[in-house]
Amino acid sequence: MRSTLILYSGARLDLPAELFLSPNIQGHERLRIPSYSFFINHPSKGRVLFDLSLRKDFQNLAPVTVNRINNPRLEWKVSVPQDVPDTLIANGIELHEIKSIFWSTQHFDHIGDTSKFPSSTELVVGPGFTKAYTPGYPDNPDSPVKSADLKGRRVIELDFDSYQEPISIGRFKAFDWFEDGSFYLLDVPGRSVGHLCGFARVKPDSFILMGGDCAHHPGEFRPSKIAPIPKDLTPLHVAVHSKQTSVCPGNIAKKINTKSDIERSPIYKAAAMFTYDVDKSQWSVEGVQELDARENVLVIIAHDGGMLSVLQQAKGKEHLTFFQKEN
Known part of the structure; x- marks a missing residue:
């Protein structure tokens, strides 16, 4: 049976909102948010993950990221009681069963720790990723990814312009990953080089848009015209x-x-500091608004704190979520 599950391992971020959102609204000075991953199970073509959330040993990230997390002036707080591999294993999923991992972005709260997965698990990234971020650290001391994240495994960089019969979902270029209309990767530029979204069919005419970092808060695309x-x-x-x-x-x-x-x-716009291309990011937000307005599309960005209570209510009742192992 084909299924798409939201995977929450308990990872939390507590960040100054003004670094990511504009304007700064009194009473919402901090972004206290979860970080989600998505598990997609295809009955004949295997199991894949969209994003990996945070790695448990985040102090072992590339130095450019660790230095930012540890900078007291930035006031970043990170909590990772378990990571995605822990949660998969706790729910009976062996890591060798994961065929592909899709990174929506190179940001540390999405790339997790691919080194925990066997070399048979391939890594899929967006256009321009290889030029922008490889080689990884330590070969490139300024890279946000580590060579160990990529070493010994197949890395596929998508080229949405190379297909003979182009596909679009809304305004976004798309790639039909399983070639049966069940799961698409979308080219959603702006937030970072090669930013991707996932688009999964959960019913014949119902979909989940896995938004990655197309927005850090739903108020960036809601309300809309x-x-x-x-x-x-x-x-x-x-x-x-x-x-x-x-x-x-x-x-x-x-x-x-x-x-x-x-x-x-919308209440917010993306702050420029952590936005690669502000104009392209705004274009993408408008495209997300178009999909969000459709009754048959549920948009879930990687850090939608409002979804957490909904998922917790569904826990144990519907096959929608994987949660961290209970202590």
Whole structure:
């Protein structure tokens, strides 16, 4: 049976919001966020992972990243009780069963530790990755990836312009990985060199967009002109089937979004510091908005803290998630 599961190993980041989001909103000065991975199981073509979240021994990342994490002026806090390999094994998945790993970006909270996987597991990266980031550390002391991440395994760099019959999902170039329409890789540029998103079919006409770092917060693409804030909002604590009928006015968002067209304009934009190409990133955000407005597409970015409570409610009830092993 084909399945797509959100994998959460307990990794958490606590970062200054102003480094990643603009404007700086009072009361939301810190980004306290999870980091997700996705497990895709194809009945005949194997098991793959989209992103690896963080490695447990993050002090063994490339020095350019470790120095940033340890810089007291940046005030970064990182917690990784388990990593993706731990969580897979705890849920009965052996690492040799993973055929491919897709990195959405070279960022440390996505690349995990590929060295824990056997050499039979191939690594798939986006356009321009090889030129920008290889060789890895220590051969290139400034690289954010390590040579050990790549050594001894097949590394595939996607070229979306090389296919005889180009495919698009919305405005994004796409590659049909399993060649049956069940899982696509999307070229979503801007946030980093070679940034990828995943697009998985979970029902005949329903999809999950694995957003990677296309945004660090859902407020970068919500609300939008296509999917504005409704007149009334149902509070998150009200269960779907609850007898409660509590609503709150949609214009409550005016307190945090000071733009003139707040009902139709995202709360945030990406801050320039950790955005490779601001213009391309904004173009990609607009493309994500187009997909997000479709009722049959669920957009889940790698650090959507709002999804965590939903996933925890589903734990043990639906085959949607892998969680960290209980102590």
